[in-house]
Amino acid sequence: MLVTKSLRIFLLQPWLWTAVVAVVAYYDKDALHGGFVYDDNGSIKSNVVVNGNVPFNEILTRDYWGSPMADIQSHKSFRPITTATFRLNWIVSEQLGTNATDHHTYGFHIVNTGLHGIVTGLVTHATTYMFHGNTQADLLAQLITGLLFGLHPVHAEVVSNLTSRGEMLMMLFSLAAFISFAKHVHQPNIMQQFTTASRILGVYVIPWICMILSLFCKEQGATTLMSLVVYDYVHNHSDFVQLCKALRRGDSRAMQFVKRTLILAVQTISVCALRYWLNGETTPDFVSDQNPAGFAKDRFTRVFSVSWVYCLYIWDILMPIHLSPDWSGVSIPLIESIRDKRVFIVMLLWALVAAAAWSLCIGPSSTATRQQVQSRKVGLIGFWSFTFCPFLLSSNLLVVVGLMKADRVLYSPLMGFCVLEALLIRSLCEYMVNVSLKEQRTVTGKSRYWLGYMLYLLQMGFFAANVHERNLAWSDSLNLWMRAYRINPKSSHTMYNCGYELSLKKRYDEAEQVLRPIGNPHVDGPSNTFVYAMVLYNLNRCDEANDLIDSAIDVLEEKRKIGGPRNTDKSLNRVESNLMVARSFCTKDLPLAGKIMYDAVQVDPSNEYAIQQATNMMNHIQQQTMINEQKKRLGIA
Secondary structure, rough: HHHHHHHHHHHHOEEEHHHHHHHHHOOOHHHHHHOOOOOOOHHHHHHOOOOOOOOOOHHEOOOOOOOOOOOOOOOOOOOOHHHHHHHHHHHHHHHOOOOOOOOHHHHHHHHHHHHHHHHHHHHHHHHHHHHOOOOHHHHHHHHHHHHHHOOOOHHEEEOOOHHHHHHHHHHHHHHHHHHHHHHHHHOHHHHHHHHHHHHHHHHEEEEEHHHHHHHHOOOOHHHHHHHHHHHHHHHHOOOOHHHHHHHOOOOOHHHHHHHHHHHHHHHHHHHHHHHHHHOOOOOOOHHHHHHHOOOOOOOHHHHHHHHHHHHHHHHHHHHHOOOOOOOOOOOOOHHHHHHOOHHHHHHHHHHHHHHHHHHHHHOOOOOHHHHHHHHHHHHHHHHHHHHHHHHHHHOOOOOOOOOOHHHHHHHHOHHHHHHHHHHHHHHHHHHHHOOOHHHHHHHOOOOOHHHHHHHHHHHHHHHHHHHHHHHOOOHHHHHHHHHEEEEEOOHHHHHHHHHHHHHHHHHHHHHHHHHHHHOOOOHHHHHHHHHHHHHHHHHHOOOHHHHHHHHHHHHHHHHHHOOOHHHHHHHHHHHHHHHHHHHOOOOOHHHHHHHHHHHHHHHHHOOOHHHHHHHHHHHHHHHHHHHHHHHHHOOOO
């Protein structure tokens, strides 16, 4: 009987069902067997730590892409825990013998899907420290938060894209830190119920360990303890003025809060200092084209353009229909004038954030009801603790990041928006409970209830359908980039990837149309010219291809003179080697073509593509020579 009761209680937990829904949403046979797409080749397939080409202990000296941290071209993304999970997946795949089969990525996708389910369950459980009543409205709010988080289409880039696993691991440890911390501070006198050792462990030790683990999954984990301080402040103190008065009185609760804040601050600074030291003497070398808003030289343009990206993030959360893996370059026009219509929307966003900040300082109105005070707390915690803090390091406020806009950075901050929507629905639910029974029986009362119910179901249905579509899109490179090109045809990076994938499928006419704007090396560099030249070769337009290759070689020489971390001999030799391969294909004289192909290998002996093509061409030349000799012997002209 006791076992049955415990099982019933377990099965009634909201976190269990939201986790199950999140897993089911991404459990698709085709998606789970999808190949390595986008950055997966760099972070997994060709990562020397993951594929075992270097000893595993080098995980402590190499970045997320397998390059030494001391390398001037290193991305400085040090995420050894995430990399270790990839290595474990790779080992399991080797043991099962699936490395060279279509099932190679299955284990990777299973882990990602399972992690999303776990994180969704933790998100739901974490809301019990905000919606902490035992009413149906509070349970409903917990359930809604979890379902919104688990089914939101913006998460597809994290769950379906293997490279983004660090986002989920980071959030998993951050939520573990929050739950441990909130358990000990969410009620005024609850600290007295724990022993001193238990308090130290739950408030300081476990959160700190989780913060360290989170940070070494992805860099944004550095704000983990900051989120806890914000929660502590909002949940246990009405406003800044009252907190200052309490400190002057020597109030024990206020003093304990300051003590906790100082300790958590020291813990954060110490770990961040260690992480900064690991970067070595060089800094990440980002290209301004990756983030034109953040790198804009004009202050007005930089401030308003970066703020406009925030507005686009909010729109993606509210209406996730324009999702793309790339928004670099001119994808998002910058705001360069006060007369730009978008300035008004940006200033409206600033006003809302300022209002939320002011509310932190002045507290609730003296006439506010208990329910309104509680709603204010939940709203402020949702925004500041679970949206602002996790997003801070991706916001371009503290440091300029290497991306303009990316769905993956919303994985953690989205929890705050889910909490805010759940709060809105809970408030409406409580209103319906509080109206008189007579009004509930009226047509107006019933219509209001069913309208809200149907709108929420419509939202969940829309999210579920979009998740399925995005999940399948991320399972195939061509599908992913064709969709991206339809949504964002301005990005050079999107054009390149879409054209490249089309060329692999021998859809050369379509590839040529996509690549044409970036084929000229003077427009977007010589790297794209190689792919475009190969497409032109397959369309029997070698004269155009050779002209572009000549221009690309000239641009390469200019880049060699300029130098710098982006123009190293190694990277430029690879581009030149590829261009020579393309020139070889467009050379009608077979012996001369063979010589050019040989030179391509000599320029970059590590270029496996050039070696493969050179081998094929030499075999072809030998076969042709044998055929010609045989013809001579037979007297055939």
